[in-house]
Amino acid sequence: MGHKTLICAGIFIMHLMTTTRTALLSAGSNITVLQQYHFINKSLTWYEAQSFCRLKYTDLATINNMDDENQLINTLGSNVTSSWIGLYNGQTNRWLWSDGSGIASFTQWSPGEPSNSGGVEACGLMYDNGLWNDAQCGLALAYVCYEIQQDGSKKYVVYTQGQTWQNSQDLCRQKHTDLACVQTVQENLAIAAVTNVVWFGLFKDSWYWSDGTKTSFRYWKRGGSYSGNCVSVEGTQQGRWIPADCNKKATFICQGGLKLKKTVIKMKVQSDVDLTDSTTSSLILQKLETILSEQGLTDVQLKYERVFQPQLKTTENAGC
Known part of the structure; x- marks a missing residue:
């Protein structure tokens, strides 16, 4: 009399995954997505x-405004080391806005300006006729701040009390939003109507962000x-921020959620045990997790999809 043995052939597909994280800050009825710093x-x-950072998250940290800067400081916590962020010297100067709103696409320069006389004029001032000039940032002048209304x-x-451009920036950020930026003719006229000669938010630099963000926010150490x-x-x-040698070794701050990383491993298993049995499947996964852990792979989730193709094999027994 013959009997049949069930041979179970299966393909196990293992998914190694990490998970993404999100962070939201609720402010009244508004929900603001915070920068995620690590x-x-x-x-x-x-x-x-x-x-x-590009492998594990999004990139080195970009700071868009004072809210981001405060978030960055909270992320540093008690760590007092020098830590890399995503700003680097691109070698090409542009005129930018102090509040982070980017390149000055609208301008009202006086004839012949900006002249960069003596190679040291990197800050912008406005006259009472609404025209602009570049000047040495260390001059003591009146300054104009802005804030957004409801x-x-x-x-x-x-x-009207004279300050350097840098001190004017600090004071505006403490009391208001920032030094005034100008995007339109109407805004330029509104400032000119209440000023004589003042610093406003225009400055020149050659720094760029690693992730390509156009924000022009800066928070340099003074002195x-x-x-x-x-x-x-x-x-x-x-x-505060300082320029440093790029080849110096330091701790650093990444931004963005932890990237979803998925590695698919396909393994064909043929056995006379029942691979559809959950206990058997769990034992196989536990063994694989142990092997991966020994290889230094941690913080992973393992699962599989089974393609089950049973095969019947008939064995004839000789008998009397």
Whole structure:
């Protein structure tokens, strides 16, 4: 009499995955998506840190405004080291706006300006006729700040006590939104109507963001002498930024959610045990997880999809 043995052939498809994370801040009835920053406590060059962040997250940290800067400082926490962010020297100067709104596409330069007399004029001022000039940032002048009203309009506030451009920027950010930026003829006329000669939010620099973001927000450390083509944030200086040598090794800050990483492993298994049995399947996955862990792969989720194709094999037994 013959009997039949069930041979189970299956293809196990293992998915190795990490998960994404999101962060939302609720402010009244508005929901604002926060920048997600991650402090990475390992020392790499700026270029190595950029590669790491692009592999694991989105890129090195970009800071768009003071809200982002405060979020960055919170991420640093008690870490007081110098940490790379995504700003680097692109070698090409552009005129930008202090509040982060990018390149000055609208301009009202006086005839022959900007002249960069002596090669040291990197800040913008406005005359009472609405025309602009470039000047040395260390001059003490009146300055004009702005803030956004509830109806979306801009309110301009002029301070007549002379300050350097940098000090004017700090004071405007403390009391209002920032130094005044100008996007239209109407805004330019509104500022000129209440001023004589004032600093406003125009400045010139050659720094770019690693992720291609056009934001022109800057938060430099005041004073001191620094050099280098990459930027680190200083935990000991209230999160201020300094230029540094890109080949120096430092901790760094990435941005963005942890990338979804999916690796598919296909393995064909043929056995005389029942691969549709959940206990058997669990034992196989546990064994694979152990092997992956021993190889240094952690924080993974393992699952499989089974393509089950039973085959019947008949075996004849000889008998009397």
